[in-house]
Amino acid sequence: AQRVTQPEKLLSVFKGAPVELKCNYSYSGSPELFWYVQYSRQRLQLLLRHISRESIKGFTADLNKGETSFHLKKPFAQEEDSAMYYCALRSSGSARQLTFGSGTQLTVLP
């Protein structure tokens, strides 16, 4: 069975400070990892995926298979980054089910 763990329910940082949202997973196959974000009063949307290896809104995430982690990082947090962040894993094969973590509420303080 696949599982995604986000150990921090709440995370607060000051504007301009670095931020790291933790995500660990368990999956026996070769996973695809994603970060989704939900801003206040908006719908859930894809932020980035590990396959793309891109930086979106200054955020990056590296898949570490040895530590089974996919932490989300940004060197300088902005107030507009305040949102709920979900890490998700998609299984390989025909099922391709998306499994979400329980989310981390990030608050960037002025």
Next chain:
Amino acid sequence: EAGVVQSPRYKIIEKKQPVAFWCNPISGHNTLYWYRQNLGQGPELLIRYENEEAVDDSQLPKDRFSAERLKGVDSTLKIQPAELGDSAVYLCASSSMAQETQYFGPGTRLLVL
């Protein structure tokens, strides 16, 4: 483009009553998903459709939940009868075969009293 459309946005019912949620996916998206999100949790897949076929409904509580996707476009999720524990946000998402990125609707917040 309106994106994924869901209705109603909010629903309050008494336990044992039936309830239905409707979803209109993004035009051209053949895959449709229904998720349930309990308070403080991430979304959990209930059922996935490829066109009009339910290809993954292993997480759908079939004793009280049912879903359909007639003509492979709009979908309806029904609960009958509702229980207190069904209070949650019900999310619909869609994706295309080419891209596979899931686009989510705004959700329906259900409260069962």
